[in-house]
Amino acid sequence: MIAEIKVFWSKAWRFIVTGVVSNVLFYLIYLLLLWLSVPYQIAVTICYVLGMLWGYAINKIWSWQDESPILRSATAYILAYGFIYFCHLGFVTFLVEIQQISPHWGGLASVVFLTIPLFMLLDRFVYRSPKARN
Template identity: 30%
Template sequence: MVDGARFRQAGRTWGQLLRFAVLGVAFNAGGYMLYLLLTWLGVAPKLTVSLLYPLGALAGFLGNRKLTFSYRGSLFDSGLRYALAHTMGYALNLALLAVFADRLGYPHQWVQAVAVFVVAGFLFVAFKCFVFRHATTEARS
């Protein structure tokens, strides 16, 4: 019986990861194109990330809350946890740009392209384990 529960949980996680990826590709493709356009127009890379990141995070909240994790818990509580997770994701994104583009001299366009995937991996784990954990788990804590 325990193996069946693990199998169902693994299937649920893979489904969530697939939905997260589909939403992420949709949101990030548009966001990355805006990033390239704004930096091409002369806006500094870290300022561009600072302008676009909150917009993408806000758009992703509703999609991930409903479509990816089917979360039915408190909107306020999940919103606060979501903001905290994204604050950490934003800091990670800026750190990657600072280290790899500013200090090591890699092209910021490539660093940001990789950072999208690094931050997305971090956020999926944070959303699953912290932000949108099951309401039954939340009620027990």
């Protein structure tokens, strides 16, 4: 039980580190796209595609140290991120259109709000058989 908790927190810590770095980077790209007058829905989509490519690679290799076949984990990753993408886009749209929050803050709020559900999906659905080592 203690070993399982240690493995869980090790994955969570690596996910947080990669998440902070990638979210800062892709949020800056999102702001740049908004500054370039790209509609926020398209900016969210561009950042999600870039984030998915980066996130899959870094999470598979470092965060979860996953050795499952790429086709299986990539398919599950795309499905998980597709679900989170629609949640994110819907939440940002709700915040911007209904709550009248700036797209800048709406995008940031949504990323923060969806972090834990994303981690749980990746841990339980995508990378189901992690290595026991840290």
